[in-house]
Structure formats: structure tokens, C-alpha cells
Amino acid sequence: MNVYKKEFKRMAYIFSNRLNKNFDVGGAVRQSDTASGASYQYQLTADRRRCFVLVLDTIHEVFTHCYFLFFCVICVNNISQMETKMETEIEKNMLSTYIEKRIEESLFIKMLENSETTDVSVYVQENLSKVTMKKWKTVLEQYTRDDQKTERKCSLSKIIKCVLESFQYNKINNFQKFFDKYMDLFGELLPQALQNYLQVNDEVKPHKSESFKTIEKSLKIYFISLLKAAAKEDKLQSLDFFSHLLEMLPFVESFSELHEPILCIVLAHWDVDSEFEILLEVEKCLIAILSNQKFNVDxxxxxxxxxxxxxxxxxxxxxxxxxxxxxxxxxxxxxxxxxxxxxxxxxxxxxxxxxxxxxxxxxxxxxxxxxxxxxxxxxxxxxxxxxxxxxxxxxxxxxxxxxxxxxxxxxxxxxxxxxxxxxPSVKFYPLRFHCIKMLINICKNAQVYFRIYPFLTEVLEKFDFNRTVKSPRWEPMSPWILLTRLQSPSRHEDVEDAFRDAVVNVIYELILEFAQSQSHCCYFPDAAIHVLHKLQIFLDRCETPLYTEKMKQLRDKIIENCQFIVENRSNVTLSLTDMHKILSWESHIKNSGTTLNAFANQRIKKGKNYLPL
Structure with missing residues (x-):
């Protein structure tokens, strides 16, 4: 807007100068001395000048309002365009491999449609006999063992091209079964054969090799067929597939259009549905992809x-x-x-x-x-x-x-x-326990302190643990269950009794875990005053022997650790300003071991802990 104002003022100034040339102060022509070479000058009268300035101000105001309206229209259009662009980007991200749990086949084919090769000179065998495939395998084995590779390099390129092109998407009905057979024949030999053929090392990348162009199209066909076949499966439970993919990743660098589909396939199997060994292999593939600067990852x-x-x-x-x-x-x-x-x-x-x-x-x-x-x-x-x-x-x-x-x-x-x-209602106690677990982990990892005890003792105060057991044979509820949900179970007599037991166990474990993480600190006796006071109130009010016995044990262990810290703290002089000495003393106590830490470790060995420490 400032640019338009400046331009308007400049035009008004020019227009004013032009009017000044036509009128003098009295409205008549005034001629100067011609001998001096001066030209005629005309000026506006004071009244006419004021009228003209008023007209200019009015025009300026009208133009300003018009420009403001025009600016608003442009902003509205830009905002609508930005919203449309944002929606388009969101839809693109939703379809771009990262968010979908299972990669749909139609989407995946769309991602690869620009990667297809239509060169008619590329030969694809439709019917492969077992004899032919064994012959290829023999050549690859000899090449990987033989030191004189230059003599066979010409024939080897043809074999590698045939091996790569034999993996065709439209011929595979059962990918799992097919890939297992393929791995038995070529899977373990192919990466090493490609590496030797292209003479790849730490300095020479595959796409920079002189021989790369001879097998580039065949290699591209192989990767496209491999990814399409893998995308067709709902869930691949094949450790060999991801191991093979990990070995073949260096050869994909030159195909930038395949980077996103490969990350798509790997991320789709980064899931708890996979076996632990497969999950580890998937993470190795992710590390190899994410650490490679050639792969453009958002x-x-x-x-x-x-x-x-x-x-x-x-x-x-x-x-x-x-x-x-x-x-x-x-x-x-x-x-x-x-x-x-x-x-x-x-x-x-x-x-x-x-x-x-x-x-x-x-x-x-x-x-x-x-x-x-x-x-x-x-x-x-x-x-x-x-x-x-x-x-x-x-x-x-x-x-x-x-x-x-x-x-x-x-x-x-x-x-x-x-x-x-x-x-802070009973309904959301499981969610409360999740949040408390986060705070405990922050304290343990970052070596900081938060007041966590009040969030746990509040449950002991507000929740009614004095039950009347009408059905003593209810099925016990493990405290693990509370970590799998955010809300308490439905209100039912048997379920309520089991839920009450689980709440007591979770509070016990969380108080013990947090106290254990702070048991070596010099301030432990002072920080434990609150929880000891609340535990004593709970013991006085609760009438259920099972709960009182459990909490009494926890209270006694905390008191024992407080006495341990007080005794060791009395032997040294600690100044609040000398943090180096305090940290050194706490490190010594932690390495020597505390009573509460020994008790918690003993429970873990016996398998009595309910929550993962």
C-alpha cells in the first residue's frame, strides 16, 4: 500500500506543477524580465490552492478506500487458495506412503507408473525352465569365486540381466512362496555379483560405474517388479525379503523415483504385527534409507x-x-x-x-x-x-x-x-497412570525432580478401597491391563473388584519405581514426607487387609531408605551451593546401592513386579 501512496503523491505533485504554470497569484499572466532569460511562471491563488489540496485529499481518500477493498478481495482469494493448497498438500501427504498402515495396490502402482520402462529391446523370458535357472546360478557362483572376472564379464552381464528380468510381477501368485524359492536360487548371490560386476567400493558408487548402463534397465525392472509384488501382499512375514532389500539398497540410489515407494514398503511393515526379528530387520532398512543422503526424505x-x-x-x-x-x-x-x-x-x-x-x-x-x-x-x-x-x-x-x-x-x-x-475422576485413572509414568521417565532420564507423589496419593484419598466382597471368585485383573486403555472398565460387580485390585497394584508399583529412582538423592528423606504421611492415612482408613498389608510394606521400605540416607548424610557436610560435591556424593551412594534399590531389584528377579521398570 505504501508503494501506491508514494506513486499517487508523485502524480499529484506533477499535476500541481502543471497547474502552477497557467495561473499567477491574482489569476492573471505575469511576465518576468525577458532579458534575464526567465520563463513565465504562474501560481494558483491561495483560495484555489486550498480547493485543489482539498480535491487531492478527497481523491486520495477515495483511492485509499478503493485500494483497501481491492486488497481485502486479494487477501480473501489468497486465503482460499492457501486453504485449497493446504488441503491438497494434506491429501498428498495422506497418500504419500507415510500414514497408511497398509499400502493399497492401486496407490502403489500409481506411484510407480512413471517408472515403467517400455523399451522393446528389453528381453523378458516368459517360461523359465529349472535347468536354465540352475545354469544361471552356477555362473553367478563361479563369478563370485573366480578372480579372473574380466574374461567372463560380457557373458555375465547377460546372465545378470536375465536374472533380474525373470522376477516379473504379473507371474507371481504367492509372493511369499515365490520369493523363498527365488532367494534359494539367486537372492544371496545377486547382491555380491552386482557388486563385483560394477566394481563397487567405498569410493565408487554403483551408478558411477562404467558398466552400470548395461544393466540399468534390467535393474529398474527388477526393483519395480519386486516392489509391486511386495505391495500386493497384506503383510510380509519374510525375514529374507528385508535382508535382501537391505543388501540391494545401494543399487537404488540412481532411481530417485523409487526412493519413496521403497520407504513406503519398509514403513508399512514397521509394525508390532511383525515378528521381533523382522521388526529389527525393517529398522535396519529404515536406518540405511534415512542415513543415505541420496534418499530425499521429508x-x-x-x-x-x-x-x-x-x-x-x-x-x-x-x-x-x-x-x-x-x-x-x-x-x-x-x-x-x-x-x-x-x-x-x-x-x-x-x-x-x-x-x-x-x-x-x-x-x-x-x-x-x-x-x-x-x-x-x-x-x-x-x-x-x-x-x-x-x-x-x-x-x-x-x-x-x-x-x-x-x-x-x-x-x-x-x-x-x-x-x-x-x-480427575475414577473413570480416567488409567490415563492418569499413563501420564504419571511419563513424568517418572522424565525424572529418570533427565535427572530432574517433579512432585509426582501427590498425583498417586490423591487416588488413595478419593477412591473407595473398603469393599464388601459378594462374589469372592472374581477373575483377577492384571495391572498390565490398565496400561492398555485410557478409561476404567464398565461398572460391574466382579469387574469393579478386579479393577480395585489393579489400581492398588499400579499405585504400589509407581510409588516404588519413583522412590527407587530417587533413593540415592540427598533430599530423599525430605521429599518422602508427603507420601509417608498419605500412606499412613490410607492405612488408618482402609479396612481391607490385602491392601493395608501391601501399602504397609511399601511404607516400611521407604522409611528404611530414609534412615539409610540420613545416616550417610550425617557423615559429610553438604552445602547447597556446592553442587559438584552433592552430585559426587549422590553418585557414590547410587553405586554402592540403597536399601530401596536392592528391594526393587529383588522383586524383579522373583518376577513379582507388575510394571516394566
Whole structure:
């Protein structure tokens, strides 16, 4: 707008000068001395000058309002275009490999349609006899063992092309069975044969080899056929496939259009449905892809995709019932979470930008929910929101001290506390335990302290543990179950009794875990005053012997550790300003071992712990 104002003023000034040439002060022509060479000059009268200025101001105001309206129309159009563009980008991201759990065949073929090769000179054998395939295998074996490779290089290129082109998408009915046979014949020999044929090493990449052009089209056919066949399967439970794909990744660098489909296939099998060995091999493929600068990976889209996969796995955990299934399932999820956290810790700047954007949006959501809890609590109390908090809390707490990610510890912890206080009812006790577990992990990883005891003792105060057992043969509920859901089970007599037992066990385990992590600190006796007081109140009020016996044991162990710290603390003089001496003393106590730490480790060896420490 400033540019248009300046232009308008310039034009008005020119117009004013032109009028000044036609009128003098009295309205008549004034002629100067012609001998001096001066020209005629005319000026406006004072009245005419004021009228002209008024006209100019009016015109300027009209033009300003018109330009403002025009500017508003442009803004509205730009906003609508931006919204349309954002919707298009969102749809593109949704279809771009990262977010879908299972890659649809039609989408995958669409991604590869530009990669098809239509060269009629490429020969594809339709019927391969066993004799021919064994002959190819023999040649590859001889080539991988023989040192005199130059003499056979010409014939070998034909064999490699035939082997690559024999893997055809439209001939495969059962990919799992076909690939197992293919691996027996060529799978283990092909990567080594390609590496020797192209003379690949640390300095020479496959696409820079002089011989790469001779097999480029055949190699492209092979990868397209391999990816299409893999995409047709719902879930590949083949360790050989991902091992073979990992060995063949260096040869895909020159095919930039195949980078996204390969990441798509690998990420689709980054799931707890896969076996543990397959999951590890998938993660090796992900590491190889993400660490290769030739693969253009959108880190933000990758984070969204991994987060969606992790959230879906969290939701599926609620369908499990037995302790063994839940424990093995949690082991896979822990492996997935650690992989995400460790990768994004390497991308500090990008991860901080992603985390800051997400946390800002999540903070606005939690503030709106606190204004109207009954209306907006479902926006917060869901697996997507809780999973984000969990991942960001792990990333922030595991970052090293110089990293900017450490600055996220305070906002993440405050957000977790707000989530706990949003709906502090019995219905959402399982979600409370999830949030408390996050805070405990932050304290353990980042060596910081939060007041976690009040969130646990509040349950002991408000929940009624004085039950009257009408059906003594209810099925016990494992505390593991509470970690697979966000809400308490439906209100039923048997279920309520089992849920009450599970709540007591979870509180016991969480108090013990947090106390164990702080048992070596010099402030432990002072920090434990609150929880000891609340445990004593619970013991006085509760009339259920099973619960009182359990909590009494916990109280006694905490008191014993307090006495241990007080005795060791009395032998030295610790100044609050001398942090180096305090940390050195705490490190010595931790290495020597505390009574509470010994008790917790003994329970783990006996298998009596319910929650993963």
C-alpha cells in the first residue's frame, strides 16, 4: 500500500506543477524580465490552492478506500487458495506412503507408473525352465569365486540381466512362496555379483560405474517388479525379503523415483504385527534409507507417519487380555518407540521445529479443554494426544544438555500435569497412570525432580478401597491391563473388584519405581514426607487387609531408605551451593546401592513386579 501512496503523491505533485504554470497569484499572466532569460511562471491563488489540496485529499481518500477493498478481495482469494493448497498438500501427504498402515495396490502402482520402462529391446523370458535357472546360478557362483572376472564379464552381464528380468510381477501368485524359492536360487548371490560386476567400493558408487548402463534397465525392472509384488501382499512375514532389500539398497540410489515407494514398503511393515526379528530387520532398512543422503526424505512427514503407526499400535493393545501377550506386545512397542526417539534425536533442529509446532497446538487444545472440560475433554483424552506427549517427553528427556530439545522438558511436563487435572475422576485413572509414568521417565532420564507423589496419593484419598466382597471368585485383573486403555472398565460387580485390585497394584508399583529412582538423592528423606504421611492415612482408613498389608510394606521400605540416607548424610557436610560435591556424593551412594534399590531389584528377579521398570 505504501508503494501506491508514494506513486499517487508523485502524480499529484506533477499535476500541481502543471497547474502552477497557467495561473499567477491574482489569476492573471505575469511576465518576468525577458532579458534575464526567465520563463513565465504562474501560481494558483491561495483560495484555489486550498480547493485543489482539498480535491487531492478527497481523491486520495477515495483511492485509499478503493485500494483497501481491492486488497481485502486479494487477501480473501489468497486465503482460499492457501486453504485449497493446504488441503491438497494434506491429501498428498495422506497418500504419500507415510500414514497408511497398509499400502493399497492401486496407490502403489500409481506411484510407480512413471517408472515403467517400455523399451522393446528389453528381453523378458516368459517360461523359465529349472535347468536354465540352475545354469544361471552356477555362473553367478563361479563369478563370485573366480578372480579372473574380466574374461567372463560380457557373458555375465547377460546372465545378470536375465536374472533380474525373470522376477516379473504379473507371474507371481504367492509372493511369499515365490520369493523363498527365488532367494534359494539367486537372492544371496545377486547382491555380491552386482557388486563385483560394477566394481563397487567405498569410493565408487554403483551408478558411477562404467558398466552400470548395461544393466540399468534390467535393474529398474527388477526393483519395480519386486516392489509391486511386495505391495500386493497384506503383510510380509519374510525375514529374507528385508535382508535382501537391505543388501540391494545401494543399487537404488540412481532411481530417485523409487526412493519413496521403497520407504513406503519398509514403513508399512514397521509394525508390532511383525515378528521381533523382522521388526529389527525393517529398522535396519529404515536406518540405511534415512542415513543415505541420496534418499530425499521429508522428516516431518516421516514423523507424522511413524506417530500414526505408533498410535494405532497403542489402540490395538486394548484388545489383548493375557499378561504374556501384553508383555510381549509392549516389548515390541518399546522397541518402536526407542527407534523413533533415537532417530529424531539425531535431527535436532528439525525435531525441535516439529516438536515446538505440535506442542504449541496441543497447548491451545488443553487450554480450551480446561475452559469447557465436558465439551472438549475427548480432544485430549485419546491415544493420538497421549502418544504425542509420550514421544515428545522421551525426546526431550533423553536429549543431551547442550541440545535445544532440553528446553522442551518444562512445557511437556506442565502439559502432562494439565492433562491429569482435566478430568480427575475414577473413570480416567488409567490415563492418569499413563501420564504419571511419563513424568517418572522424565525424572529418570533427565535427572530432574517433579512432585509426582501427590498425583498417586490423591487416588488413595478419593477412591473407595473398603469393599464388601459378594462374589469372592472374581477373575483377577492384571495391572498390565490398565496400561492398555485410557478409561476404567464398565461398572460391574466382579469387574469393579478386579479393577480395585489393579489400581492398588499400579499405585504400589509407581510409588516404588519413583522412590527407587530417587533413593540415592540427598533430599530423599525430605521429599518422602508427603507420601509417608498419605500412606499412613490410607492405612488408618482402609479396612481391607490385602491392601493395608501391601501399602504397609511399601511404607516400611521407604522409611528404611530414609534412615539409610540420613545416616550417610550425617557423615559429610553438604552445602547447597556446592553442587559438584552433592552430585559426587549422590553418585557414590547410587553405586554402592540403597536399601530401596536392592528391594526393587529383588522383586524383579522373583518376577513379582507388575510394571516394566
Amino acid at each position: 522428516v516431518e512427514s516421516l514423523f507424522e507417519g511413524m506417530l500414526v503407526k505408533y498410535t494405532k499400535c497403542k489402540e490395538l493393545a486394548s484388545q489383548l487380555s493375557t499378561d504374556e501377550d501384553i508383555e510381549s506386545y509392549f516389548a515390541l512397542m518399546k522397541n518402536m518407540k526407542n527407534f523413533m526417539v533415537q532417530y529424531f534425536l539425531l535431527q535436532t533442529d528439525i525435531t525441535y521445529k516439529i516438536a515446538f509446532t505440535h506442542l504449541l497446538h496441543m497447548g491451545k487444545m488443553i487450554d480450551e479443554a480446561h475452559l469447557q472440560p465436558a465439551k472438549h475433554y475427548q480432544d485430549i483424552y485419546n491415544w493420538a494426544y497421549i502418544s504425542k506427549l509420550e514421544i515428545f517427553s522421551e525426546i526431550a528427556s533423553k536429549a543431551q544438555e547442550p541440545s535445544t530439545l532440553r528446553q522442551l522438558i518444562d512445557p511437556v511436563s506442565q502439559m502432562i500435569e494439565k492433562v491429569i487435572r482435566l478430568m
